[in-house]
Amino acid sequence: MxxxxxxxxxxxxxxxxxxxxxxxxxxxxxxxxxxxxxxxxxxxxxxxxxxxxxxxxxxxxxxxxxxxxxxxxxxxxxxxxxxxxxxxxxxxxxxxxxxxxxxxxxxxxxxxxxxxxxxxxxxxxxxxxxxxxxxxxxxxxxxxxxxxxxxxxxxxxxxxxxxxxxxxxxxxxxxxxxxxxxxxxxxxxxxxxxxxxxxxxxxxxxxxxQLTVENIEQLFIEVKEPQKFDVLCKLLDIESPELAIIFGRTKKRVDELTEGLLKRGYSAEGIHGDITQNKRELAIKRFKDQTTDILVATDVAARGLDISGVTHVYNFDLPQDPESYVHRIGRTGRAGNKGQALTFVVPREFEHLKSIEQLTKHKMTRKKIPSYDDVLEGIQQATKDNLLKAIEDQDSQKYRHVAEQLLDEYYSVEVVSAALKLLAKEPDRTPVKLTAVSPLRVKKVRGGNDSGQKRNRGHQGxxxxxxxxxxxxxxxxxxxxxxxxxxxxxxxx
Missing domain, CATH: 3.40.50.300 (P-loop containing nucleotide triphosphate hydrolases)
Known part of the structure; x- marks a missing residue:
């Protein structure tokens, strides 16, 4: 009972x-x-x-x-x-x-x-x-x-x-x-x-x-620190996640990531230990309602989150301890649904990647940094999917008369191509610079300091x-x- x-x-x-x-x-x-x-x-x-x-x-x-x-x-x-x-x-x-x-x-x-x-x-x-x-x-x-x-x-x-x-x-x-x-x-x-x-x-x-990995595809990309943000944006454009959580190691990182994503036209909100409870609850509600597509969070702020429908988890920064990785990627692949967890690893952090793989008893798959052509192909596919969904929803009848007029004057391929171009979100290259975060050293202690504080006594102020x-x-x-x-x-x- x-x-x-x-x-x-x-x-x-x-x-x-x-x-x-x-x-x-x-x-x-x-x-x-x-x-x-x-x-x-x-x-x-x-x-x-x-x-x-x-x-x-x-x-x-x-x-x-x-x-x-x-x-x-x-x-x-x-x-x-x-x-x-x-x-x-x-x-x-x-x-x-x-x-x-x-x-x-x-x-x-x-x-x-x-x-x-x-x-x-x-x-x-x-x-x-x-x-x-x-x-x-x-x-x-x-x-x-x-x-x-x-x-x-x-x-x-x-x-x-x-x-x-x-x-x-x-x-x-x-x-x-x-x-x-x-x-x-x-x-x-x-x-x-x-x-x-x-x-x-x-x-x-x-x-x-125990981590259930059957429904979670675990990937990693080796990337240099200054490249991280542009690579993230490429992935978001290619994969078009329905709901994604991006994990940053520090509060400053979360703030800068959220601001950068908004600059490039993504729908994103950030949560960490310094935001008020009301703002946190509002951000989570918008994410649950899919008003916001992307939630950027620290480990501490994301504790206790139970949100269905998260399709992607991006570890923008490796977590301080392997257990945090387990909790992070457990936000996706729920209720029998498929999920994807992708982790950015800078070259000096491979020892940490190994410790995570030892804990999860699962070897992550290496993924290449996507090219610009990959991004265009992903955008085109997402636009096509959106157009097909609109056709299936049969909510476009009021535009039928205009469509018939266009097809009387132009070839159908030209009309559809122009429509796809208008619908497509071209890659945004607005300059975004994040404050660099030092790579994790080989860990001898457990950790998870959301603030990025030094681990010495009396540092609390x-x-x-x-x-x-x-x-x-x-x-x-x-x-x-x-x-x-x-x-x-x-x-x-």
Whole structure:
């Protein structure tokens, strides 16, 4: 029997909010995690990105919120600003009917603006580690009433060098709290963190989603960085996708790609972590309605997209980690339909291509860069298809009299040729220059930083104790705290 959200011991306000979001039945990680978290137990959830982790921890966290309490009660720590924004948006949607408010805080945004938002007494804060430490130092976020702490994508935070910051944050929380840790992998340092700060956590493992490739044609083109945009436009002209998603590695890349496509006459919209939720929803609605043919997106912004009818996925930039490739191309080839996924690879990125092929157990087919003649042939074929469709629709009867007049004066081949020329979209060569993106190095860590930030500690902006204790002092203090478990309620199971 299929479990539904209403089967959990949660309030009707949360069930209603989930229903409004289109969620009726939980994913495997949600089905296993929510009862454990509702029971107050510490938990480690090992699951890949895109499995529904935010709802898995968001539902029990929001269910436990005391609406008479005006202090922060829930804390989510995330590795990147984009993920913090996304998690904050989803938690706000889950908690909207109950009145639970979530505020994201992250480096790169004006801290005074964040302080102003925090003064409105949100129940949940989603934060990147460096900026959270800054707020703790300023006493603009108080930790006295925290009952739930979530570490989201813990292995990513380890890769980015944030583990010591997390240890400092958790050691600073005075209250007895429940810890929910989510990680795609479980390296030794994460296990050590769990041993130190968690109380007999329940471990829930969800197998990585297997990629079904039968309906997806996977191709790659070797192309130099400056050629990418023109090659993309050639492919769009040749293939005339009904609905296409183009993935860029950074927010700036998405903005520039979208602007360039619009300059050349394509119907395109872009989504990434910096656009408002209203704009994102409007862009996705237009794409679903096929008002827009092309959606340009970062990995983070495209999480959770469920759009039928996507015929093509273009990886304009290789993703930072192979798992992201799986999620990207899974947007096409759905419900038994055929789909095509094409990836641009610069010469120095072939090691990454190999790692993707190892994960998917599928060798991609090399495709040549199309020529100008290929483009003309593709345009002519698309125009012919459009004309035949118009004939089949039989919606051209009101033009019949004009057609008969033309055929009285000209040969039929001349008339049809002229009509095709008028209908055809000639290749647009408007100059477009994109900011170059460096090729990926051979990867030793998992990644997926939507912003293209450097992976060094404290890069979040305000991520250090400015004017406070020197870094070495703080580290030595942390070492002095080693072995100190957080305080636990004697009745805690």
């Amino acid at each position: 299929t479990t539904a959200f209403k089967d959990f011991q949660i309030g009707e306000d949360i069930v209603k909010a989930l229903s409004n979001m289109g969620f009726e039945n939980p994913t495997p990680i949600q089905e296993k995690s929510i009862p454990v978290a509702l029971d107050g137990r510490d938990m480690i959830g090992q699951a890949q990105t895109g499995t529904g982790k935010t709802t898995a921890f968001g539902v029990p966290m929001i269910e436990k919120m005391d609406m008479n309490q005006s202090m922060v009660q829930g804390l989510v720590i995330a590795p990147t600003r984009e993920l913090a924004i996304q998690v904050g948006e989803e938690l706000n949607r889950i908690g909207q009917d109950k009145g639970v408010r979530t505020v994201p805080v992250y480096g790169g945004q004006d801290i005074q603006r964040q302080i102003k938002a925090l003064k409105k007494r949100p129940q949940i804060v989603v934060a990147t580690p460096g900026r959270l430490l800054d707020h703790i130092r300023r006493k603009t976020i108080r930790l006295d009433q925290i009952h739930t702490v979530v570490l989201d994508e813990a292995d990513e935070m380890l890769n980015m060098g944030f583990i010591e910051d997390i240890e400092a944050i958790m050691a600073a929380i005075p209250s007895d709290y429940q810890t929910l840790l989510f990680s795609a992998t479980m390296p030794k340092r994460i296990q050590t963190l769990a041993e130190r700060f968690m109380n007999e956590p329940e471990v829930i493992r969800i197998k990585s989603k 305000g991520g250090r104790y400015k004017g406070g204790k020197p870094q070495n002092d703080r580290r030595s203090n942390q070492r002095g705290q080693k072995g100190n478990k957080k305080r636990r309620n004697p009745n805690h199971k």
